[in-house]
Amino acid sequence: MEGNKRKKAKKKEEKLTHSSKKRNIKDIEAGKKLNCCAITLTVISIIAAAIAYHVYTAVFHTPELPAVDLDVWWGPNHTKHSRDTSIRPFRIVFSDAMQEQLVRKFDHHRRLEQQKSFNDTAWTYGVHSSAQEQIFSFWQYKYKPKERERFFNKFDHFKTNVQGLDLHFMRVRPETENIKVLPIMLLHGWPSSFREFYEVAPLLTTQRPGYDFVFEVIVPSLPGFGFSQGAVRPGLGPFQMAIVMRNLMNRLGFTKYYIHGGDFGHVIGSIMATLFPNEVLGFHSSMPMTLSKPAELGRLLGAIWPTFVDAEHWQKMYPLKEKLEFLIEETGYSHLQATKPDTIGIALNESPLGLATYILDKIMIYTDPENKFLKDGGLSKYYNGSMIDLIDNVMVYWVSESITTSMRIYKELSRVELTLEQIPTSVPTWFLCLKNEMFYNPEFLLRWKYPNLIGTTTHNFGGHFAALEKPQELADDIFLAVKIFKKIKFEM
Template sequence: MSDIRAFTLSVAEDELVALADRLDRVRWPEQEPVADWSQGTKLTVLRELVAYWRIEYDWRRCEARLNALGQFKTEIDGLDIHFLHRRSSRAGAVPLLLTHGWPGSVVEFFGVIDDLVEPEDPDAMAFHVIAPSLPGYGFSDKPANTGWGVERIARAWTELMSRLGYTEWLAQGGDWGAAVTTAIGQLAPEGCRGIHLNMPIGRPGPDDMNSRDPNVHKALERLGFYQQWDSGYSKQQSTRPQTIGYALVDSPVALAAWILEKVFYWTDNDGSPWDAFSMDQVIDDVMLYWVPATGASAARLYWESFTDFGDGKVTIPAGASAFPKEILPAPREWVERTLTNLVYWNEVEKGGHFAAWEQPELFARELRACFAKMT
């Protein structure tokens, strides 16, 4: 089947009532015996978020935004793939494929789609935006069999762009989206004119361990912190995703805590996650895991592909934007080992791992600066 079907989201009121009941019956642990986030999500911050979720949060607002942007589904390689698709009214607009990561979703692009599609500046580059939900994420189907790693997703995305009638297009991604977009670059499908990453992928070489370059030293220091203190989620999801999946699918509070920890550590904030995002923004994202019950299926992508993250070389035109609070900053020389035709590189002044979500104006600026070199 190759049909494109419009998709309208309408969550049953009974599901929202059941969620409220679960939030009313939380059994909380005792408060952590440390003053910071070093043991994980802080109890006081999570309780504040859950109280807001229960009393003030309006899911119908998020639902209406998704429907207004234009939602569709199509079956590719046996799975129904959900995607946002919004076309520009501008002549010469370029098709742009945006891929999210974990613990993100297509709501990461809420703040940037309008500007990309219909920019206020008449001279600004405009795009037709296509933003699919990864298999097992959001409202895409959950794979029932193994094998849905990043290369297979890259091939599915290439088929999606062809199915939509786009013969020439660009691709962009961060986190898992960066891995998928890198895989698209490696496949080099005929229609893809270039890629951009907001999570530049690069690994240190043997000579880097003794480098005196401050950028290399910073990258190695952050890599050490990640491996020792920040990678427990990835170890669990890449080895035993089913085990953590029970908590993420059954408990909205466990799901929120799992995601909120990364929102805190991976954003450019001054000590609070609310410096980077509103509670509505965070809960919108949590709901795209809670409503379709994708805590386990999303985690399985780590089991499928974490050891292959960003492997291989890309020879088609590529660009990268390095945001200062990225999880694993990669100096340009590391990135060029993968992106061998790097035509754009910029170190952005602020922002973290969730670039489009956190800094939509800077994100749009970076894409236009990069893709101007490819069109």
């Protein structure tokens, strides 16, 4: 009996021991699993933190300013040692030879059988043939070159050599005395020219009630545009043009000045304000855009919740798909000019009407995207229903034969311009936001690039070429912006 009891007790003890061992093994295995999970979670956390840090630094990191060489030579090398710093009067001339050439080309065009556009496509395939005939007829029969030559020369024009380039600029001084005169540089883009500012300049130089200042207006032709010489070697993009424009202002004796820009004029003016904040007193733009990475991220998030980004004007940015489709459809020219500007330049320099339709297609669509659904492209609806201002602008390119060198600005865009977009601009800034401007950003996104954004003015009209289409409204806004710039500076 005793033996059986001992055997049973021993077996029970062995069973308990075995069970205990199994529990210990399970506990060990569970511990290992917990440790493994902990390690995995730790690794995942580290990776996630690293990714988050990388994304944060990639989006919010402010790069260093690029090196600035104020004396890069863009002209022929043999002119570098005989620098001419004089400021020379310049006169715009529509020569008899040029006019005879136009007549011959127009006569040749008239004798050709023209390809007709589809009846119901308006400008969705490009400039409609009926609009082309309208442009041709106006230019041939109603445009008076000698009268327009006198119009162009109603303001003073000059040339001076900066960094090897003969630069053309227009200078409009106020006639008013005993009032403070502030210098302002007006910068055009493509395919506009200095002609864009002919209606704005006298408005800015005329004294108005409520303002104790007027402007002295400097309107340059960008290098390679109009009557300004183009570079003889690659590399003259917006970054380098900003340096050239700053040196031009210094040449004229201005070390403190204001800037307004639209299109590429916005890009160049913004770079000037970023590089030379001690010289630029204020920056005004009619193209409210920034390519800063935080703003880009904000625009993407707005595709999910548009009203969060801009409760009032979200339709100007969204639906994102529609806006991107529009840009893809209407910016094909920029890809062509960014890759083969000299090729398309040859074609455009051969045909005045080809040049005109190429330029006017961009101007009319960016004035109002709805123009593409009108048979005449809006030519009778905008610009007072007259093409005289538009043909003036085309004539600048035709007479100067500058279409090729002007288009090279697209080819010369580089990473340095994108880098500068990530660097905050401390200069006081003001934006004019017009209804049909192809780029739009609300104030809080613009502040990533322009932390000293003083304000914006929003209108339910107008398009990309503000100075040409709405000169009065642009002049009013520049006056208002500068008045507030000056007030803030005085209060500080």
